[in-house]
Amino acid sequence: MIIIATVKVIEGPTITSTDPSSIQCRKHQLTCIDGEGYIERIVDESDDDFESVRQHAKQTDQLLTLRPDEYLLPGFIDLHVHAPQWPNAGVALDRPLNEWLDTYTFPLESKYQDVDFAKPVYDDLVKQLLANGTTTVLYFGTTHNPANLELAKACIRHNQRGFVGKVAMDNPDQTPEYYRDASASQAVEDTETFIKQMIELNKTTSLKQTPVITPRFVPSCTPESLKGLGELAWKYDLPVQSHCSESDWENGYALEHYHKRDAEVLDEFGLLTDKSVMAHGTLLNQTDLNRFKDRGVAIAHCPISNVYFGNAVLPVSKLLKQKVKVGLGTDISGGYSPSLYQNIRQAVMSSRMLHDGVNSELDPAQRGTANDPISAKNGFYLATVGGAESLHLRTGQIKPGYLADLQVVQAPMPSFNEETMDQIFEKIIYNASKDDVKQVFVQGRFAK
Numbered sequence: 049m050i051i052i053a054t055v056k057v058i059e060g061p062t063i064t065s066t067d068p069s070s071i072q073c074r075k076h077q078l079t080c081i082d083g084e085g086y087i088e089r090i091v092d093e094s095d096d097d098f099e100s101v102r103q104h105a106k107q108t109d110q111l112l113t114l115r116p117d118e119y120l121l122p123g124f125i126d127l128h129v130h131a132p133q134w135p136n137a138g139v140a141l142d143r144p145l146n147e148w149l150d151t152y153t154f155p156l157e158s159k160y161q162d163v164d165f166a167k168p169v170y171d172d173l174v175k176q177l178l179a180n181g182t183t184t185v186l187y188f189g190t191t192h193n194p195a196n197l198e199l200a201k202a203c204i205r206h207n208q209r210g211f212v213g214k215v216a217m218d219n220p221d222q223t224p225e226y227y228r229d230a231s232a233s234q235a236v237e238d239t240e241t242f243i244k245q246m247i248e249l250n251k252t253t254s255l256k257q258t259p260v261i262t263p264r265f266v267p268s269c270t271p272e273s274l275k276g277l278g279e280l281a282w283k284y285d286l287p288v289q290s291h292c293s294e295s296d297w298e299n300g301y302a303l304e305h306y307h308k309r310d311a312e313v314l315d316e317f318g319l320l321t322d323k324s325v326m327a328h329g330t331l332l333n334q335t336d337l338n339r340f341k342d343r344g345v346a347i348a349h350c351p352i353s354n355v356y357f358g359n360a361v362l363p364v365s366k367l368l369k370q371k372v373k374v375g376l377g378t379d380i381s382g383g384y385s386p387s388l389y390q391n392i393r394q395a396v397m398s399s400r401m402l403h404d405g406v407n408s409e410l411d412p413a414q415r416g417t418a419n420d421p422i423s424a425k426n427g428f429y430l431a432t433v434g435g436a437e438s439l440h441l442r443t444g445q446i447k448p449g450y451l452a453d454l455q456v457v458q459a460p461m462p463s464f465n466e467e468t469m470d471q472i473f474e475k476i477i478y479n480a481s482k483d484d485v486k487q488v489f490v491q492g493r494f495a496k
């Protein structure tokens with residue numbers, strides 16, 4: 049029999065995002081979790097029954113009291129991870145995207161036809177992401193279903209909420225012979241087989257793993273596979289993930305081969321729905337953004353990766369103003385770090401450069417753009433609420449009725465003087481590392 053360790057009441061300060069630019073901080077609360085792993089109640093120090101709830105939890109051995117320098121935050125949601133690329137994190141990021149794919153990425157991904165190669169990599173990656181406070185992940189796997197299934201099993205084993213996609217890539221012109229789906233119909237058939245395998249796997253666990261329709265991106269797929277995948281997304285009402293307008297090269301490919309922008313191509317094949325998450329989007333124009341807004345498509349902003357492959361900076365403040373859904377992704381291994389803390393920082397820094405401009409030869413008035421820089425609070429929102437909304441999950445906030453996906457973070461630096469909760473929050477966002485993430489819970493279960 050498997051015994052799952054769970055937590056029932058967490059006593060300590062809480063920090064949660066409420067809207068894109070605000071956080072709510074409470075100094076002393078009891079976060080009470082029900083048997084299904086949802087936050088049942090939050091009892092504030094000022095509530096009449098605070099002491100009786102605390103005493104009861106303590107007597108029944110269900111109370112976890114945080115240390116004075118620890119804070120309870122929602123777990124992070126990573127909207128874009130290429131699980132098979134984990135062994136290459138940080139490798140060859142100075143190469144252009146298409147060369148990086150052909151020379152480094154496709155050879156590595158092809159190794160996952162061997163499940164024995166996949167198992168230890170996926171085990172380690174899931175643990176690393178959890179250790180960094182990431183409780184839900186939207187994963188690209190590879191073309192190989194046995195390995196993709198191992199990834200979902202690793203999520204179950206380590207208590208992570210996984211969304212896993214069998215990658216479809218069947219275009220012989222843009223994929224190597226040693227790593228591609230044998231045909232469009234094979235790509236679609238294997239995707240459907242994976243969906244059915246995941247449905248069976250989910251019968252064995254209460255931490256559900258979700259299959260995701262995953263055309264790699266427009267250049268890797270034929271029109272026939274894109275069409276079939278769009279039909280599957282509709283048939284099973286499943287999430288879709290792909291890359292969209294990530295680079296000039298990708299945009300150029302769609303224009304040359306379809307005489308359309310890649311967002312339009314994906315849309316015509318039924319792949320832009322309110323369950324779609326498109327990675328990067330650095331080069332989306334206003335027409336594309338209107339399309340995303342109309343369809344309810346979310347963007348996975350991957351700020352570290354974009355420095356290398358994005359050819360531009362995503363204007364996050366504009367998206368937030370226009371209410372286009374947006375969350376954060378590490379894009380392992382286009383992004384070198386498994387930490388969403390690091391990606392929040394890069395998102396803030398990139399947005400400041402987008403605003404101010406970078407060419408010192410221009411006058412200040414000409415140098416920048418009209419896009420406001422984003423703040424640490426905006427970044428925290430993307431990593432929590434933005435990700436949850438993109439995946440239609442009741443998580444990402446410390447709030448009754450929401451999943452108890454939580455991280456306990458120790459203040460990464462000592463306080464030398466009296467500090468406000470806002471200051472403590474900013475120091476956590478800018479300085480926390482994996483070592484400061486002390487405990488992680490997914491659906492109330494211990495995951496770190």
Ligand SMILES: Nc1nc2[nH]cnc2c(=O)[nH]1
Pocket residue numbers: 130145149153264265291294353357379382
């Ligand atoms: N960053 C990134 N972009 C892609 N476009 C197609 N495949 C990939 C990938 O693996 N990483």
